Structure formats: structure tokens, C-alpha cells
Amino acid sequence: MAMLAANHPNDPIDVLTGDWMSEANMTARATMKMAGGGDAYEPSFIEALEPALNDIARYGIKVAVNAGASDTALLAKVVTDLVATKRLPLKVAWISGDEVLPAVQRAQKEGRSDFSNICTGELLADWNFTPVYAQAYLGGLGIAAAFSHGADIVICGRVSDASPVIGAAYWWHGWNRDDHLLEMANALVAGHLIECSSYVCGGNFTGFKSLEPPQGNAGAGAGAGWSNLGFPIAEISPSGQVILTKNLSSAGGGEISTQTCTSQLLYEIQGPYYYNSDVTALLTSISFVQLTPHRVALHGVGAALPPPTTKIGITAPGGYQAELHWYPCGLDIGAKIRMLESQIRVLLHPHIQNFTLLQFQLLGLPAENPETQEAATVDLRIVAQALRAEDLGPGRFLRPCLDVIMQAFPGATPGLDLRLGFPRAVQEYYVTLLPQADIQHRVHLWDGSSLDIAPPGRCKTYPARQPSTPTPSPGNNSRDPSAKAFDFGPTVRGPLGWIVHARSGDKGSNCNVGFWVRRGGDEWEWLRGLLSVEGVKALLGPEYKEGGRIATDDDDDDDDDYADSSFG
Incomplete structure (x- = not known):
């Protein structure tokens, strides 16, 4: 953020967006909040924002992020205090409405929904875990409303990954829901393309070998080949036309190409319909055109009405997990693992009925003709889960997994960092749908006032x-x-x-x-x-x-x- 803001005179941007949320930290931060275990927002956002703030204020750059995680109000206060400490004239707003467990419980009690899992078809009433928190994926119109009322920084919790981009474009171009559905669909796809930061610049890209610098230049530093891929920029026109590019200060590293854009487009796409709370993007005719190096045009996006529902993620305590690693080496890896597993299962037998999961996982394979011990070694991960921590106590998991060492296979070597061998809490995650009408989407302004964001007036129900x-x-x-x-x-x-x-x-x-x-x-x-x-x-x-x-x-x-x- 600091680099992008500081380089504004040479490479101007209007809005900095950031996606801090994933299913992993949704569950972790939710559990932390419900247990009173600390601040449940994403602290790395403050690390990114603080050195950029002076340039954000100097150049009038807007900011919209979903780093609030499960404590958006607290993060907004932290940012407000940081801005005040620096004596900067920046107004901070925040979005609420994503915390929806009470709405889910009311709908269950009233029999209005069985909340079937959109992945497995399971019913929430049949889930073997007790929900403690639920978050809905909100759209971008709250962000747009905050900007239109003068906000400089908008802090969100669980808005969808692309919602900051939708909200920014909607505000900037003065779009509305009735007349600019196609424009919003293009902004949705643009947001999806840049949501994962450097991914669209060549990160997590199976063509990554093409990014390697010529031999002899591997130490050239930032801007060379794959050592610094840079960050993407989406240019969105009033008509919704989109061009993907990247920051100029590292144009020598990474790339924006039809290949990297195709890679990021296909990330997490489940079919021809890409749903959002504000619009549905149709992907059947989508294409990319390389205009110049690091400039790719997006074409062929279609648009349809948003669904009446939005996705929600429900978090529940999932019990406990412990694991231990062994490192078989050399010949007959399969036989060595079978021997070890047989011995360990004998010692685990008195307690194994209390495990909800027990797996012996071989990670990797040795080289065919290894030249070193490292090349001949693999990782055997033994992992167990149970509903109660005491069922994975050292005497019931860690010791039985270690005590076979004197009768194990030749060269048997366990990992000696035993911290993961003690039980630690894990979370379960359940994905379902909630009517947008059940959500109180609200913008909180810096002066204490608030704005309510109505759900979409026109929707379309899609097949499951x-x-x-x-x-x-x-x-x-x-x-x-x-x-x-x-x-x-x-x-x-x-x-x-x-x-x-x-x-x-x-x-x-x-x-x-x-x-x-x-x-x-x-x-x-x-x-x-x-x-x-x-x-x-x-x-x-x-x-x-x-x-x-x-x-x-x-x-x-x-x-x-x-x-x-x-x-x-």
C-alpha cells in the first residue's frame, strides 16, 4: 500500500482496495471473538496502512478493505485513532450487517429455512456441531454509499472479495442498480481478477517458469523476473469496460497477460454464473485480449440480476487436533510405513474409539536414485482429531506415537518438535444461504450517524x-x-x-x-x-x-x- 500510494505522481490510482478475508481467518477470528481471546480483526492491515497514510491523504486516494474480519467496529476505531495521531484530515466509515447468527437462529425457529449446506446438501439441524458465529457475504453498495457521503477509508468485515471494487466503481461513476447491471457485472469480474493481489501478476500461476529471469540476473532484486511480481490495477470505465494492468514501479517483474488473467479468472469459479449480492456475472462468453505488455482488456462479460440470497459461513468449535511427524528414509518406504502404522495402532487401540479422525499421511516420494539423505527422505504425518482435548492428551496420542521407536523400522526418526503433538482447538465451517432481506446492511459514518442499505429490489432465483x-x-x-x-x-x-x-x-x-x-x-x-x-x-x-x-x-x-x- 505504501508503494502504490507513494508512486501516485507517476502511476495514479483513485482507490486502494484490499481483501484480507478467507475461510481460514473467518473461522479463526470468529472463534477468537466468541472466546474473548483478543482483537478479532486483521492486524496486518494496520501494518500495511500506517506507512501509506500520509500519501493517501496527500493524493486523495480512497481506501476500501474487508480487514475488519470479526471485529469491524474495533478496527475502525483503531484506524480513526491512527489518523488522529497523524493529524490527517481523513474520514473513516465502517460497514456492519455481516454478523448474522441471530438472523439464522430466528429463521430456524420460525421454520423459514432448513439452511441446507450448498456444498454437501446437509441440513443445519443435522450438523454435529454447535454454531457460535455466522457471517454473510455483503455486496459493495454500502462502500459506495460511504464514499458518496465523504468517507476516505471504509472498513468492512465479510463483504465479498470483489465488493470493494464494485463499491468503488459504483460510487465513482454514479451507477444505479436499475440501469447499470452490465457495468456492475464487469466490475465484479474486475474485482475477482485483482482480489488476490499478485496472483494475477503471475503468483500461483502454472506458467511461472516463464517469469524466471535470464541466468545471471537472479539477484537483480525488485522488478526482475519472479523476485517481485508487483501489484495489479483495474481500470474501469463509465461503461464498465475493464483493462487489467500493474504498477509501473515493478513492471520488470511478473506480468499481466491473457494467461495470468485466465488463471485468476478460473480461481474458485463454480460454473457459468458468478454470484454476488449486487449482480450476477455471466461468464459463458468471456475473453481476454493482450493490448500491450502488462495491459489486458476484458471482453464478453454478461449480466443478470443478483440472487435473493447471499452466502453465509457458519463457524462452530470442531474439537481438537494433534499430529506427529516421522521421517522414513531410503529403501522400502511403503513397508516401513506399514510397519510403523501397525505398531502405533496397537498402542492407540485403548483410546482410538474417541477419535473422530486418524490418518497416516505420506507426504512426498523419495528420488528414484537419491544422491543425498534429504533426497531419500519423506514425511509421514500422523494426525488425529477428537471432540475433547483430554482424548488427545500426551498419554493417549503423543506417547503411543513415539514409544514404538525401539522396535520401529531401520533408521526410524521422529520429528523432535513436539508442539503440534499436544491438542489444539480446530473449527468447523458450514456454508449455506440467507435471504438478503434478513440482513441489516448498515454504513456507520465518522460523525455517529448511519445509513441503511436496502437489499436489491429485483432478484432472480437460480437453480441450486x-x-x-x-x-x-x-x-x-x-x-x-x-x-x-x-x-x-x-x-x-x-x-x-x-x-x-x-x-x-x-x-x-x-x-x-x-x-x-x-x-x-x-x-x-x-x-x-x-x-x-x-x-x-x-x-x-x-x-x-x-x-x-x-x-x-x-x-x-x-x-x-x-x-x-x-x-x-
Whole structure:
């Protein structure tokens, strides 16, 4: 934030947005708040904001972030006090309404919803855990209202990842819900593309090897190759047109390309509809065009009304977990692990009925012909969970996992950092939907006044599951099964990643993976034939559990200018 704000004279930005929230810290901060265990906002936001504040004030940059986590009001006070200490003329507003456990409990009591889990179909009443906190994903119109009333910094809790961008564009361009649905949909996609910071600049990108600097330049420092990827900027026009670019001060590192944009687009996308509290973006015709280096235009976004509901995440204490690591080395790794597991299970037997989970997980494989001991060593993780901490006490887990050492396999070596071997609390997370009308979305201004944000007046109810489009049979370049098969010529067996990029993401129990090829034509026809439902099951191998649902969708536009051949 400090770099982007300080560089404003050379590379001006109007709004700094930040996404501090994830399912991990939603559960961790919620549990902390309910237990009175400390400040339940994200402290790294203050670390980022404080050195940027003087330049934010000097250049009139607005700020919208969701770093409030589970204590938005407290973070707003901390920021207000920080601004006052620096004697800066910045107005701080904050958003409430995301804390919705009472609304969920009322709806349950009144029988208005069974709150089925959108990933598993389970009913909340059948969940084996007791909810202590629930947060709703809010839209961006509260942020827009705060800016329109003069706020400089808007602190949010659980707004959706893209909501700060939607709110900023909505305010800046003076949009409204009735007349600018398509513009809002484009802003939603723009927000999704930049929400994860450097991801769209080449972070978490399977084409990362192309970012490596030439040999001899690896130590060139910031702005060289992959040592500093930089940060993205979304340029959003009044008509909703979007261009993705990056900050100029590190233009030599990382990249904004059709490839990196495709990668981030496919992150956590569950199908052709991308839902938000304010708008639904339609992704069936989306494409990217490389204009110049580090400048990519977004095209083809469609728009539809938002759903009447919004997603909520419910947190509950999930019991306790403990783990221990062993490090088998050398030959016969499989036999060594079987021996160790057999011995440990004998010692765990008196207590194992109280475990809700026990797994022996092999992490990694040794090199085929290792030249060093490190290359010949793997990590065996033994992890257990139980509802009560005493069921994972040292005498019931840690000691049984260690006491076999004198009868274990040759070279048996346990990890000696035993801190994870003692029980520590874990959380459970449940994802469902709540009507937006049940949420009191409110803006709190610096002068003590507040504004209520109404739910959308026009909505559309969507099917519970995204549509699934079967891909053709392997080797067939047409959805018509009677069409002539595509002739690929001689083939060589090898890793999918030789010619295919991929990006995955998860939300609760719901996962996605998107694949795309660098070129169209035969690469695309081969890929979409390979990734049928049965093909995906085969690739998952033993990790696919029978009964699990796999949905597929593909985009068959093979124009080489648009790296948009994707599968989700």
C-alpha cells in the first residue's frame, strides 16, 4: 500500500482496495471473538496502512478493505485513532450487517429455512456441531454509499472479495442498480481478477517458469523476473469496460497477460454464473485480449440480476487436533510405513474409539536414485482429531506415537518438535444461504450517524446447482457423437502440465479446477476430449470417492488471441 500510494505522481490510482478475508481467518477470528481471546480483526492491515497514510491523504486516494474480519467496529476505531495521531484530515466509515447468527437462529425457529449446506446438501439441524458465529457475504453498495457521503477509508468485515471494487466503481461513476447491471457485472469480474493481489501478476500461476529471469540476473532484486511480481490495477470505465494492468514501479517483474488473467479468472469459479449480492456475472462468453505488455482488456462479460440470497459461513468449535511427524528414509518406504502404522495402532487401540479422525499421511516420494539423505527422505504425518482435548492428551496420542521407536523400522526418526503433538482447538465451517432481506446492511459514518442499505429490489432465483455441460468423448472434436474423430497422430504419454495450464480453488467442501491450453486447434480438441467426467475421475484416481459429483463446462472458442479455452 505504501508503494502504490507513494508512486501516485507517476502511476495514479483513485482507490486502494484490499481483501484480507478467507475461510481460514473467518473461522479463526470468529472463534477468537466468541472466546474473548483478543482483537478479532486483521492486524496486518494496520501494518500495511500506517506507512501509506500520509500519501493517501496527500493524493486523495480512497481506501476500501474487508480487514475488519470479526471485529469491524474495533478496527475502525483503531484506524480513526491512527489518523488522529497523524493529524490527517481523513474520514473513516465502517460497514456492519455481516454478523448474522441471530438472523439464522430466528429463521430456524420460525421454520423459514432448513439452511441446507450448498456444498454437501446437509441440513443445519443435522450438523454435529454447535454454531457460535455466522457471517454473510455483503455486496459493495454500502462502500459506495460511504464514499458518496465523504468517507476516505471504509472498513468492512465479510463483504465479498470483489465488493470493494464494485463499491468503488459504483460510487465513482454514479451507477444505479436499475440501469447499470452490465457495468456492475464487469466490475465484479474486475474485482475477482485483482482480489488476490499478485496472483494475477503471475503468483500461483502454472506458467511461472516463464517469469524466471535470464541466468545471471537472479539477484537483480525488485522488478526482475519472479523476485517481485508487483501489484495489479483495474481500470474501469463509465461503461464498465475493464483493462487489467500493474504498477509501473515493478513492471520488470511478473506480468499481466491473457494467461495470468485466465488463471485468476478460473480461481474458485463454480460454473457459468458468478454470484454476488449486487449482480450476477455471466461468464459463458468471456475473453481476454493482450493490448500491450502488462495491459489486458476484458471482453464478453454478461449480466443478470443478483440472487435473493447471499452466502453465509457458519463457524462452530470442531474439537481438537494433534499430529506427529516421522521421517522414513531410503529403501522400502511403503513397508516401513506399514510397519510403523501397525505398531502405533496397537498402542492407540485403548483410546482410538474417541477419535473422530486418524490418518497416516505420506507426504512426498523419495528420488528414484537419491544422491543425498534429504533426497531419500519423506514425511509421514500422523494426525488425529477428537471432540475433547483430554482424548488427545500426551498419554493417549503423543506417547503411543513415539514409544514404538525401539522396535520401529531401520533408521526410524521422529520429528523432535513436539508442539503440534499436544491438542489444539480446530473449527468447523458450514456454508449455506440467507435471504438478503434478513440482513441489516448498515454504513456507520465518522460523525455517529448511519445509513441503511436496502437489499436489491429485483432478484432472480437460480437453480441450486450450476449447469453442467458434458464434454465430448476422447478424440472426438464435436459434441455430435457420430462426427468423425480428430486424428492427433503419434502420441507420447506424459504429465498433463506439459501443454496445459491449470488453476484450482475451494470454498468449503466445494472445489474447482480449471484447465486451459496456450493454443487452440488440436490442443483444445484433445483437452476437452480428455476431460470428460470419466476422464476427471480417472485422473483423480483413488482420491475420487464414489458418489461425489463432478460438474463440467467448457468454452470452445479457440481464437488464439483470447487465451480463454477453459474447463471448470
